[in-house]
Structure formats: structure tokens, C-alpha cells
Amino acid sequence: MKPLSVECIRTILSGDLIQGSDDVIVHFGAYRLKQIKNQNTILFLRNNVVNLKKLVEYFPVVLVTDQTISRGVLYKNLTIIKVMDVEEAYWKFVNYYRSLFQIPVVAITGTAGKTTTKAMISHILSAEKTITATNSTNNSRTAHLQYLLSIDDDTEAAVFETAVGAPGDVLKAGEYFKPTIGIITNIGAHHLNYCKTLEGYIQAKGEMAKILDHSSVLIINSEDHNTKKIDLSNYLGRIIKVGIDPSCHFKADDIKYCKDGMQFCVLHEEKYYSVFVPGYGEHQVYNALAAIAAVHEIGIDLPVAADRLKTYKNLNKHLQVYEGLNGSTILDDTWSMTTTSLEAALKVLSEVGETKKRVAILGTITDLGSWGYAIHEQAGEIICKIGVDILITIGYHASIMADQALESGLNAQVYTFSNNPLAYDLLTKIVDENTIILIKGDMYSKPMIELASQLRKKH
Structure with a gap:
């Protein structure tokens, strides 16, 4: 945080000094008691x-x-500023602090890929700029103030995830960050426990366009079906499309799987640039396109961005490849579980495991509310469409995927289990060096994470 004096803050808030000194310097901010971890x-x-x-x-x-705080509980080294309305004062402080910095601020939302895209942008920019960014997937609304205050006089760019747990979440993030560049990676079906319907979820993601002003840039996936449903008629900034369609401003061509990642060419303004991105899957290409488009807006030349992307390290539990049980190959994708990320992971399993026996071990999709049954049925249809040789589900709702996959015509061996030990016992008998195993769940599913660890070869 840029240090500010009490006198400065009091002036901003139109507050009265009840106790303490105007000379005290503030280095941190909080609006909850448990957020206080430091002096000043x-x-x-x-x-x-x-x-x-x-x-x-x-x-x-x-x-x-x-x-009014009783005089009987006042302490030395406690400064008190009295205001008319503390909520109004809080937002005065937030708006003032954000106004101190004229830097590029990237905000990223999407059902899948936002953490990866954020990490790619941060990796590319950090080679020559001082940046601040959301930490891992800690993108909840309670963290917004801390991330805003992580910007200081040395910061040259900021990259923040803006997650959707409910309608209004992106709007609230915009009040803090006031981004200059917005990214929507894709929109699937998630958080329907609060968004109620897919249309409500799409609208919640579409709030990204509402938090950008006329001088801003919105980067979107041109092929994403649900993103096309967002009403952008009132958005006055520029739109940058990424994808494989000829209309894209950053168009991917000649996409190939290669050792440890994806090789492709980017066509931009009638010039081709060769790009390698660590991590498997066409979805990784879209993440890279969005990252490249964002850093290009910030002033990084495409050849430079492509060169830096080569050294990007794929995120933990994002389709990480390991040697596994009985000489098998493990694709550990236990970071998140949505129909969008499931489809992407199954496509990778199909491509990388083209000549092998393909096993998919799948857990439950969470945060669906009353939509749980329907979304798991959709997942079953996705499994059938892409195909596997052996399907294993763990948990009651996950079994709905298996039932629907079979009903849709999946030609595979299918097993449904209620717990890990049963699944592990089966795997010890059916996998070998000619087997590739996708294990997919989310970061909150300890059983899936534990099973993934069990399946990895111990060195």
C-alpha cells in the first residue's frame, strides 16, 4: 500500500479526529477485524x-x-476518525486510492481458464514490469481490498481474477479495481446455486462489460457459445476477439500437440508468430491467445510475449502429467470441476492417449444447487460424445454422469463407486504401461486429491 497519513485520509473522508494524531501513517487496510494482521x-x-x-x-x-465509542475503552496508539456514514467513507477511501494510479489493470472472469490466463499474463509482464496479481485462486470478494491496496507507487500493472459466485460479484470487483482491460475466457454452467439459471450466470459473467469504460478493451473468446449471448450493445470500448475464426484479431492456426504443450501460430494484423505454450489442450491455446492479446495492449510486442510464454510453468493440478500406478500415465486435473473444464480435459485424454487405454476417473460437480442432476446429465453426454475406454465415477452425483453416458450410447466399461478404496482396488488390477488415466475433481474434494496422489508413482 502507498503510505497515507491520517490527516490525508481524514480529509478524503470528511471525518473528525476524535482521538490520536494526524501524523500517524497508514500502511494497511481492513474492513473486518480478522483482516488486521499488521500494525498501522x-x-x-x-x-x-x-x-x-x-x-x-x-x-x-x-x-x-x-x-460513538465510550471513553472508558480508549487506548493509547489508537486513532479514531468519526464519519457520518462508515459505508460511504469506506467507498470514498477505495475510490480515492484507486484514483492514485494510472496503470493498466486487467480483470479476468470465466468458467474455466481464468487462473491460468492470469498466471500467463503475470508471467509475461513480470519479466520487465513490477506487477501485482491475485494469489493463486484466492479471488473472493473479501480479498478485493487487500488486492487493491497491493498496488503502490512501484506497481506498473495489475492482474486480478473476478470470480462469479453470485450475480453482482463482477460489478463489485469493478468498484474496487476499475479495470482498463477485461477478459471473459468462456462461460459454461456453474454457480447455479446462486445464479439460479444459465441465463442468470451468463448475465453475471457479462457484468464485465459494465465495469469497463469507453477507453477500455474487452477480450473475448469468439467461439464460445454462451459469451455470444452477452448483450454488448451498450459497451462503448473496443472488443478484441481471440480464437480460430477468420474474424479474430488474434487468430490461432496450425494447432498441434507436442512434447509438454501446444504449438501453434498466431495471426495478428496479417503477420504470423510462432507460439509454444506449456500445458496440453486446445483450451490452453485460447488461454494463451487471451494472455497475448492483453499484454500486447499493455505494450509487449508479440515476438517478446511468445518468447516469454515458452518459460511459463503450467499450474499445479492443471492436467499435470505423471508416471503412475503399474507404469501408467496420470493426467492430474484435480483443480476444478465444471462441464467446461471436463470437456477440455476429456479432449486432452483423447488426444494424448490416442494409442492407449483411456481411463477417466471423475468426481462430483459442485455449486449447482437444484441444477445438480441436470448438469451431471449434461456431463454424461459430454463423456459419451468424446469417449473413453473405462469410466469410473466416485460419489452419488458423479454416478449420474455414468448413467447418462451409458444411456447416450457410451461404449466403455463403466464403474460407479461411493469411495476411493474401491476405485483404487479396481485400478491396481486394470491399469498398466499402456494406460493413461485422467483423474478430475475440484480443489475442495480431498478424496479425489488423495486418490490422485495414490496413483502417482512414488520415487
Whole structure:
């Protein structure tokens, strides 16, 4: 955080100094008690009651409140700023702080690929710029303030994920970050427990266009069916399309699987550029196209971006390849589980395992609410369309995928289990060096992660 004096902050907030000194310097910000981890933090106190004893170890602390605090509980090294409305004061502070920095800010949303795209952009930019970015997949709304305050005078660019758990989440992120470049990687079917319908989810992702102004850039996947449903009629900025369609501003050609990744050419402004991106799958090509388009907007030449992309390290549990049980090959994709990422993973299994026995071990898709049954049926149809030789599901809802795949005509051996040990016992008997195994679940499914670890060869 750029250090700010209490006097400066008080002026911004039109607040009164009730206790303490205008000379205190603030280095951190919080709006929840548990977010205070350091001294010299400003806390916007939204609750009527706070146990100040819990803050003593972090003093000096600056408290912004619209409540009257009893003189009997005041402490040394506690500065209090009284405001008319603490919520209004909080947003004054957020808007002021963001206005201090005229830098490129990239915001990324999408059902799949946003963390990878963010990581690619960060990797390319960090070679010559000081950047800040969301940490791993920690993209919840409670983290927005900390990420905003991670921008300081040395920061030259910022890259943030803007996840959708419910309608309004992207709009809220926009209030903090005010991005200059927005990216929608793709839109599948997810978080229907709060978005209620696929249309509601599409609209929630489409909020990206609403948080960008007329001078901004929106990067979209031109082939994504659901992204095409977003109403962009009121968006006044530029739109950059990436994909394989001739209309794309960044068009991928001659896509090939090669050792440890994907090789392809990018056509941009009638010039071709050769690109290699670590990590398997055509979805990885789309992630790379979005990243290249974003960094090009920030001023990185395409040959430079392509050269830096070669050294990108594919993310943990994103279709990582390992030697596995009985000499088999393991594709560990236990990071996330949506129909979008499932389809991408099964395509990789099909391509990389073309000459091998293809085994898919699949867990449950979460955050679907009342849509759970229908979405798992859709997943079963996807499995049937792409095909596997052996399908293993773990968990009740995952078994719906197996049933639907069989009903749709899947020609494969199918097993449904309620737990890991049963699946592992079967695998010890049916896999060998001519077997490739995709194991797919999400980061919150400990059983799937544990099974993936069991299947890896121990050195």
C-alpha cells in the first residue's frame, strides 16, 4: 500500500479526529477485524461492537467509525476518525486510492481458464514490469481490498481474477479495481446455486462489460457459445476477439500437440508468430491467445510475449502429467470441476492417449444447487460424445454422469463407486504401461486429491 497519513485520509473522508494524531501513517487496510494482521492498519468499523483488546498487539491502529465509542475503552496508539456514514467513507477511501494510479489493470472472469490466463499474463509482464496479481485462486470478494491496496507507487500493472459466485460479484470487483482491460475466457454452467439459471450466470459473467469504460478493451473468446449471448450493445470500448475464426484479431492456426504443450501460430494484423505454450489442450491455446492479446495492449510486442510464454510453468493440478500406478500415465486435473473444464480435459485424454487405454476417473460437480442432476446429465453426454475406454465415477452425483453416458450410447466399461478404496482396488488390477488415466475433481474434494496422489508413482 502507498503510505497515507491520517490527516490525508481524514480529509478524503470528511471525518473528525476524535482521538490520536494526524501524523500517524497508514500502511494497511481492513474492513473486518480478522483482516488486521499488521500494525498501522486502518479499520473501517462496520459493526456496532468491537473488542478493542483484540487489536492491542497491532497498535497503532486507525479506526474509522460512525458510532460513538465510550471513553472508558480508549487506548493509547489508537486513532479514531468519526464519519457520518462508515459505508460511504469506506467507498470514498477505495475510490480515492484507486484514483492514485494510472496503470493498466486487467480483470479476468470465466468458467474455466481464468487462473491460468492470469498466471500467463503475470508471467509475461513480470519479466520487465513490477506487477501485482491475485494469489493463486484466492479471488473472493473479501480479498478485493487487500488486492487493491497491493498496488503502490512501484506497481506498473495489475492482474486480478473476478470470480462469479453470485450475480453482482463482477460489478463489485469493478468498484474496487476499475479495470482498463477485461477478459471473459468462456462461460459454461456453474454457480447455479446462486445464479439460479444459465441465463442468470451468463448475465453475471457479462457484468464485465459494465465495469469497463469507453477507453477500455474487452477480450473475448469468439467461439464460445454462451459469451455470444452477452448483450454488448451498450459497451462503448473496443472488443478484441481471440480464437480460430477468420474474424479474430488474434487468430490461432496450425494447432498441434507436442512434447509438454501446444504449438501453434498466431495471426495478428496479417503477420504470423510462432507460439509454444506449456500445458496440453486446445483450451490452453485460447488461454494463451487471451494472455497475448492483453499484454500486447499493455505494450509487449508479440515476438517478446511468445518468447516469454515458452518459460511459463503450467499450474499445479492443471492436467499435470505423471508416471503412475503399474507404469501408467496420470493426467492430474484435480483443480476444478465444471462441464467446461471436463470437456477440455476429456479432449486432452483423447488426444494424448490416442494409442492407449483411456481411463477417466471423475468426481462430483459442485455449486449447482437444484441444477445438480441436470448438469451431471449434461456431463454424461459430454463423456459419451468424446469417449473413453473405462469410466469410473466416485460419489452419488458423479454416478449420474455414468448413467447418462451409458444411456447416450457410451461404449466403455463403466464403474460407479461411493469411495476411493474401491476405485483404487479396481485400478491396481486394470491399469498398466499402456494406460493413461485422467483423474478430475475440484480443489475442495480431498478424496479425489488423495486418490490422485495414490496413483502417482512414488520415487
